[in-house]
Amino acid sequence: MRRACVQSIRRSTRKTVSPSPISRFNHTSAKSSDSALPENDELPRHTHFGFRTVAEGDKEHLVRNVFSSVASKYDLMNDAMSMGVHRLWKDDFVSLLKPGKKGPIKCLDVAGGTGDIALRILDYAREKYADRETAVDVADINPEMLQEGYRRFKKTMYHNTPQVSFTEANAQDMSHIPSNTYDLYTIAFGIRNCTSIPAVLEEAHRVLKPGGTFACLEFSKMTNPVLDTLYDQYSFSVIPMLGTIFAGDRESYQYLVESIRRFPVQPEFAKMISDAGFTTGSMCEGKGGAWTDLWGGIATIHTGVKLE
Numbered sequence: 180m181r182r183a184c185v186q187s188i189r190r191s192t193r194k195t196v197s198p199s200p201i202s203r204f205n206h207t208s209a210k211s212s213d214s215a216l217p218e219n220d221e222l223p224r225h226t227h228f229g230f231r232t233v234a235e236g237d238k239e240h241l242v243r244n245v246f247s248s249v250a251s252k253y254d255l256m257n258d259a260m261s262m263g264v265h266r267l268w269k270d271d272f273v274s275l276l277k278p279g280k281k282g283p284i285k286c287l288d289v290a291g292g293t294g295d296i297a298l299r300i301l302d303y304a305r306e307k308y309a310d311r312e313t314a315v316d317v318a319d320i321n322p323e324m325l326q327e328g329y330r331r332f333k334k335t336m337y338h339n340t341p342q343v344s345f346t347e348a349n350a351q352d353m354s355h356i357p358s359n360t361y362d363l364y365t366i367a368f369g370i371r372n373c374t375s376i377p378a379v380l381e382e383a384h385r386v387l388k389p390g391g392t393f394a395c396l397e398f399s400k401m402t403n404p405v406l407d408t409l410y411d412q413y414s415f416s417v418i419p420m421l422g423t424i425f426a427g428d429r430e431s432y433q434y435l436v437e438s439i440r441r442f443p444v445q446p447e448f449a450k451m452i453s454d455a456g457f458t459t460g461s462m463c464e465g466k467g468g469a470w471t472d473l474w475g476g477i478a479t480i481h482t483g484v485k486l487e
């Protein structure tokens with residue numbers, strides 16, 4: 180059953196304060212996770228939130244608080260923290276996927292936030308292939324981030340068209356989407372915030388059609404140890420400071436930096452993608468490999484194909 184549509188004004192489980200263009204899928208319970216403790220009814224399962232260990236059930240709302248807090252400044256901060264480089268990475272990500280090349284496609288952009296990837300996919304398909312039918316459904320756990328995205332799309336030609344929709348949903352539980360629905364699943368700078376990466380990958384595999392592509396852009400591990408040390412120093416000193424200056428919020432940006440350090444390194448994540456049932460390139464970087472490093476591995480693009 181499809182619930183998401185830009186035009187639909189519906190929130191199933193909340194008091195409606197004002198008409199919202201964002202559909203909401205009730206996503207309170209997530210699937211099993213890669214917790215640090217064995218399953219046991221008596222003990223809370225644990226996971227990480229940045230460098231802190233927290234009860235698994237707490238992570239989602241902690242992450243949601245971070246993005247609620249940064250939503251209005253998110254785009255500005257992205258530019259400030261990366262000196263605009265995140266735009267180049269996102270351009271590279273979408274160019275690599277070539278949406279629209281083989282005709283219009285149906286895309287799901289998960290953890291889509293303010294719609295950076297969705298907008299690029301639609302622009303790319305239109306500008307390169309005169310494709311005005313490729314469509315992107317943006318899903319995110321955080322309504323404030325989606326509101327920013329919706330506001331932004333209002334200024335574009337895609338507003339009020341079937342080419343874009345926004346749904347509040349958890350990447351780990353997309354059960355409102357039937358299996359085998361999408362040609363392309365994208366997730367950019369989102370998966371490291373999720374409690375269970377395997378659960379996200381499992382859902383990605385399920386909602387993709389056979390032949391569909393999974394593509395993830397995420398911060399990763401620099402391959403050069405000297406540059407990695409410099410980058411570490413920059414991240415831990417400059418980014419929380421920029422958070423204080425631009426957003427009055429040091430803690431959220433401290434979390435963002437820590438969460439990057441906790442994310443699996445390239446071969447480990449590639450193996451997780453393969454374990455979820457995707458066919459990847461060989462376990463190496465570059466042409467024919469499972470991943471492509473950007474800027475020496477500060478960010479990495481991973482792809483996989485669902486064969487059947």
Ligand SMILES: C[S@@+](CC[C@H](N)C(=O)[O-])C[C@H]1O[C@@H](n2cnc3c(N)ncnc32)[C@H](O)[C@@H]1O
Nearest residue numbers: 246290291292319320321324349350367369372
């Ligand atoms: C760093 S932002 C990335 C936004 C956008 N993809 C971009 O590249 O600009 C991370 C996003 O992941 C979302 N997120 C975190 N956990 C999530 C989950 N379990 N399911 C869906 N979205 C999630 C946050 O709300 C936030 O919007």
